[in-house]
Amino acid sequence: MEKVRVDSNALTIIHVDMDAFYASIEQRDNIHYRNKPVIVGGSPDGRGVVSTASYEARKFGIHSAMPARRAKELCPFAIFIPTNMKKYKSVSKQVHDIFRRYTKLIEPISIDEAFLDVGEGNAVEVGRAIKKDIYTELHLTASVGVSYNKFLAKLASDMEKPDGFTVITPKTADKLLPTLPVRKLWGVGEKTEKELNRLGIFTVRDLLNYDRDFLIERWGRRGYELLKFAHGIDDSVVDTKQEVKSMGEETTLSQDTQNIRELEPYLKSFSASLSNRLYSKRLKCKTVTIKTKYNDFKLITRSKTLNEPIDSYEELYSTGKYILYQRVPIDRPIRLIGMQVSNFVYPYEPIQMTFTDIIGDV
Ligand code: TTP
Numbered sequence: 001m002e003k004v005r006v007d008s009n010a011l012t013i014i015h016v017d018m019d020a021f022y023a024s025i026e027q028r029d030n031i032h033y034r035n036k037p038v039i040v041g042g043s044p045d046g047r048g049v050v051s052t053a054s055y056e057a058r059k060f061g062i063h064s065a066m067p068a069r070r071a072k073e074l075c076p077f078a079i080f081i082p083t084n085m086k087k088y089k090s091v092s093k094q095v096h097d098i099f100r101r102y103t104k105l106i107e108p109i110s111i112d113e114a115f116l117d118v119g120e121g122n123a124v125e126v127g128r129a130i131k132k133d134i135y136t137e138l139h140l141t142a143s144v145g146v147s148y149n150k151f152l153a154k155l156a157s158d159m160e161k162p163d164g165f166t167v168i169t170p171k172t173a174d175k176l177l178p179t180l181p182v183r184k185l186w187g188v189g190e191k192t193e194k195e196l197n198r199l200g201i202f203t204v205r206d207l208l209n210y211d212r213d214f215l216i217e218r219w220g221r222r223g224y225e226l227l228k229f230a231h232g233i234d235d236s237v238v239d240t241k242q243e244v245k246s247m248g249e250e251t252t253l254s255q256d257t258q259n260i261r262e263l264e265p266y267l268k269s270f271s272a273s274l275s276n277r278l279y280s281k282r283l284k285c286k287t288v289t290i291k292t293k294y295n296d297f298k299l300i301t302r303s304k305t306l307n308e309p310i311d312s313y314e315e316l317y318s319t320g321k322y323i324l325y326q327r328v329p330i331d332r333p334i335r336l337i338g339m340q341v342s343n344f345v346y347p348y349e350p351i352q353m354t355f356t357d358i359i360g361d362v
């Protein structure tokens, strides 16, 4: 049932994001890892990528998605630990059980992150209580943000990481927002950031001072949305039935190629990561799509829909390879390759996406 909120500036939204999630769990469970640079994912011989790094390791510049080889260069004595998804999912479920004590309105975003709407309750008190429960019961720290909408609550949880607790009120939002780099606004990725920078827009203040009509003319609906975020406005509700429609990965090649074999390693890496992502959301897909962009910037996509849903690396890779070899024209050099999965099947919950779909049953 939709709730009608009388005061749209009431502090009712909480965003919780666990700190260095996988690494903190490993440090909690092994005394020898505490206060040390710990890397989860990738291997010490330099294969694979970093899933996450403890805050001690981050001091060396190590971060998620960095090749393990590079991480090892930056910190040769770092401790590498293989991922143990089963364990992380079970902790994620415990965190979720804590949320449920306080509200039913929960929107899981990923394995370690969620939005909560406390309705008539006091989000500052609830946020504190959740943080305390997570610490005393699970011996882990979370960063918690409280505000009057989702955008600001997430901004808040990120501000004092790790172990942060930050409240953004309408008053503090007015002060804070103009000072932020535009990248902090939802919808501003690397590409939009560059475009804005080219117009001389670096901070939210720059954006607010810019010709409003020009921005809306240039970006249409997105320009309008951007300005709304810049003013701290976000009308989206905490959505308990978040549905994921597709997920994808793509890479611009360092050099254009017409040699189809050179594309295989990309498909391998996309398949590994998409399989992981499907697994952590407890989804299987029936459609695989390969996207290619050519040196003349023409873009094509080719798909294959299967009878049976899949989620394993091997199945994804073989389907991707089939499409690449059978359906993708290689008549001129390719500059970008991508892989997408869609047409999801929810093996455990046919109606809606719940937290269980994201983390799986453990
Ligand atoms: P994040 O919340 O992005 O990162 P984090 O919890 O490790 O660190 P912090 O929030 O304190 O900045 O992601 C949660 C977990 O998801 C992370 O512990 C490992 C996993 N993950 C990957 O496997 N690959 C990735 O590229 C990212 C970003 C996260």
Ligand code: MG
Residues within 6 Å of the ligand: 017, 018, 019, 020, 021, 112
């Ligand atoms: Mg986190």
